[in-house]
Amino acid sequence: MxxxxxxxxxxxxxxxxxxxxxxxxxxLPNFLQGKxxxxxxxxxxxxxxxxxxxxxxxxxxxxxxxxxxxxxxxxxxxxxxxxxxxxxxxxxxxxxxxxxxxxxxxxxxxxxxxxxxxxxxxxxxxxxxxxxxxxxxxxxxxxxxxxxxxxxxxxxxxxxxxxxxxxxxxxxxxxxxxxxxxxxxxxxxxxxxxxxxxxxxxxxxxxxxxxxxxxxxxxxxLNRVSLFQMQVDTHKCVSCGACAKACKMDVDITKNPNHAECIRCGMCMKACPTDAICYRYGLGDKTQTTDKGETI
Structure with missing residues (x-):
C-alpha cells in the first residue's frame, strides 16, 4: 500500500x-545521581x-x-x-x-x-x-x-x-x-x-x-465519547477482514470503531487496502461517512 x-x-x-x-x-541526570x-x-x-x-x-x-x-x-x-x-x-x-x-x-x-x-x-x-x-x-x-x-x-x-x-x-x-x-x-x-x-x-x-x-x-x-475517534467509510470498506486480523487489541473496527480496547494505534489503517479507515477529531459519532474520509 x-x-x-x-x-x-x-x-x-x-x-x-x-x-x-x-x-x-x-x-535524565537524576538517574546517575540517584535522586x-x-x-x-x-x-x-x-x-x-x-x-x-x-x-x-x-x-x-x-x-x-x-x-x-x-x-x-x-x-x-x-x-x-x-x-x-x-x-x-x-x-x-x-x-x-x-x-x-x-x-x-x-x-x-x-x-x-x-x-x-x-x-x-x-x-x-x-x-x-x-x-x-x-x-x-x-x-x-x-x-x-x-x-x-x-x-x-x-x-x-x-x-x-x-x-x-x-x-x-x-x-x-x-x-x-x-x-x-x-x-x-x-x-x-x-x-x-x-x-x-x-x-x-x-x-x-x-x-x-x-x-x-x-x-x-x-x-x-471514555473511549466512545472521546473527541479523538476512529472513522470507517462504509462506502470504501469491502469487508475483507484485513483490519480485524491486523488489530493486536482484538477489535473489529468495522463493527465497533470506538471500542473500549482500541488504542488508536493505526495498524488497521496500514492493513486496509481501500483506505476506508481514518482518524477524526470532533463532536459526535460519525463513524460511517461519505467518500470524503479525510485523515490527519
Whole structure:
C-alpha cells in the first residue's frame, strides 16, 4: 500500500512514543545521581502510567497521585486528579495508551523480541480484570483499609504496579547503597510481578494494558465519547477482514470503531487496502461517512 495514504500519526507512532517517554522522564541526570526531581512539575499529572519515584519523572503518575489523596487522613476523593483524567479521556481517549504511555511503549518493545507469539483473542474475558483493579485497588481499598491515623496504603502502586520497580526501585537501588540495603520482601514480590509482565509481553501484545492497567480502564470508559475517534467509510470498506486480523487489541473496527480496547494505534489503517479507515477529531459519532474520509 502507498505509504502516502497512511496518516502521519500512525506512520510515525514509534517515534511519537519514544518522544513521549523522553518528555515524561526528561530529567535524565537524576538517574546517575540517584535522586528525584521535586520541582513544580510534580504537581501536575502526566497522561500515561509513569512512576512518581522515577528519577527522571517530570510529573506525577495520575494513579499514584489519586491514591495518595484518597488514602490520606484529610480527604476521601480527589476532584482535581479525577477532573484531569476525565479531561484527558474526553480529549484523547485511549490514544494516550497507544501513543503517550511509557509503559505501553515498553511492552511493545518487548513484544518485538523474536519468539513465538500467542494470541489473546481467547482471553478476552481477562480484559475486565483491569476494571476490578481500578475499582478495588485504586479506589476502595485505600479508602476503606486504613491505619490508626486514618491513612490508607496506595494498594495498586505498592502491591501490583510493575512500573514502580522498573522506573523507581531499580534505578535508585543501582546507585544508592542505602536503598539497596533496605530492599526486602515487598521488593521481591514486585520484582516478580515485573518479571512476569516482561515475559508475558514478549509472548503477548501489551498484556498489562489489556488485563491489569487501571489507567487504561479509566480511559477505556471514555473511549466512545472521546473527541479523538476512529472513522470507517462504509462506502470504501469491502469487508475483507484485513483490519480485524491486523488489530493486536482484538477489535473489529468495522463493527465497533470506538471500542473500549482500541488504542488508536493505526495498524488497521496500514492493513486496509481501500483506505476506508481514518482518524477524526470532533463532536459526535460519525463513524460511517461519505467518500470524503479525510485523515490527519
Amino acid at each position: 502507498d505509504k502516502r495514504n497512511i496518516p502521519v500519526l500512525a506512520r510515525f507512532r514509534g517515534w511519537i512514543q519514544a518522544a513521549a517517554a523522553l518528555l515524561t522522564n526528561i530529567h 528525584l526531581y521535586q520541582g513544580g512539575g510534580k504537581a501536575v499529572c502526566v497522561p500515561g502510567l509513569n512512576c512518581y519515584s522515577c528519577p527522571g519523572a517530570a510529573g506525577a503518575c495520575p494513579i499514584g497521585a489519586f491514591q495518595a489523596v484518597v488514602g490520606s487522613s484529610k480527604f476521601r476523593f480527589s476532584y482535581y486528579i479525577t477532573g484531569i483524567l476525565i479531561l484527558l479521556g474526553v480529549l484523547l481517549g485511549r490514544f494516550i495508551c497507544g501513543f503517550l504511555c511509557p509503559f505501553g511503549w515498553f511492552q511493545e518493545l518487548l513484544h518485538k523480541i523474536p519468539s513465538p507469539k500467542l494470541s489473546t483473542k481467547r482471553l478476552k474475558p481477562l480484559r475486565y480484570v483491569k476494571y476490578a483493579v481500578l475499582l478495588i485497588m485504586v479506589v476502595l481499598l485505600p479508602v476503606l483499609v486504613t491505619n490508626e491515623l486514618g491513612m490508607g496504603d496506595p494498594f495498586f502502586c505498592k502491591y501490583l504496579c510493575p512500573q514502580g520497580v522498573l522506573e523507581g526501585a531499580l534505578p535508585l537501588a543501582a546507585v544508592n547503597s542505602g536503598i539497596r540495603a533496605a530492599l526486602g520482601a515487598l521488593f521481591t514480590w514486585k520484582a516478580a510481578v515485573l518479571l512476569t509482565v516482561i515475559v508475558c509481553s514478549v509472548l503477548f501484545y501489551r498484556p498489562f494494558c489489556k488485563w491489569l492497567c487501571p489507567l487504561g480502564a479509566f480511559y477505556a470508559l
